[in-house]
Amino acid sequence: MMLLTTTILPLLFSSLAASRSSSFFGSDQHVLDEALSVPGKNPLTFCQDTKDYSLDIKYVDLTPNPPEPGKQLTIEAKGNFTKKVEKDAYVNLSVKYGLITLINTKADVCDNLKTIDEECPVEGDKLITKKVDIPAQVPPGTYHVLADVYDKDNKKITCLQATVHL
Secondary structure: OOOOHHHHHHHHHHHHOOOOOOOOOOOOOOOOOOHHHOOOOOOEOOOOOOOOEEEEEEEEEOOOOOOOOOOOEEEEEEEEEEEEEEOOOOEEEEEEEEEEEEEEEEEEEHHHHHHHHOOEEEEEEEEEEEEEEOOOOOOOOOEEEEEEEEOOOEEEEEEEEEEEEE
C-alpha cells in the first residue's frame, strides 16, 4: 500500500519539523490540477501522471488537517507497490521556504523504513501510520516541498509535492 510514501512522508514531515516548517498545510491551500491530487485529506499532489509510478497510492490522511503547531501530526497512508523496492532505493527531498532552500538531500529509502517498523524488500499492499511532532514555533511564509523517489535502477517509484502558505 503506502509504505514508501509513509517512509517519504515522515521523512518529509520530520525534515520539515526539523527546519521548523512542517505546519505548512493551511486550509486555504488549493490544488491547481485536481487530476494530480493525492487521494485523501492532505495538501499533496503528484509531480506528474502516475501511470509509470510503481507505487499506487490509495490515500494519505493527515490528522489534524491542517496540521497545527505544537501538536502531533498523524499520517495514515495506504498504497500498493507494484514492483519490489530493494536496497539502494532513494528519495531526493527538497524543502524551500520561499526562495531559500532549507533541505536538499538524497536519503536511502531502506534505511528510513525502520522508522515505520518495515524493512526492504517491500512489495504489495501496505497500510502505515506514523506520528510526527510539529514544532510550536513555525515561521509564516510559502513552503515548497518535493519528494522524488526512485528504485535501485533509477526508475520512478513516486513523486510528491506541496506548495503551501502560512
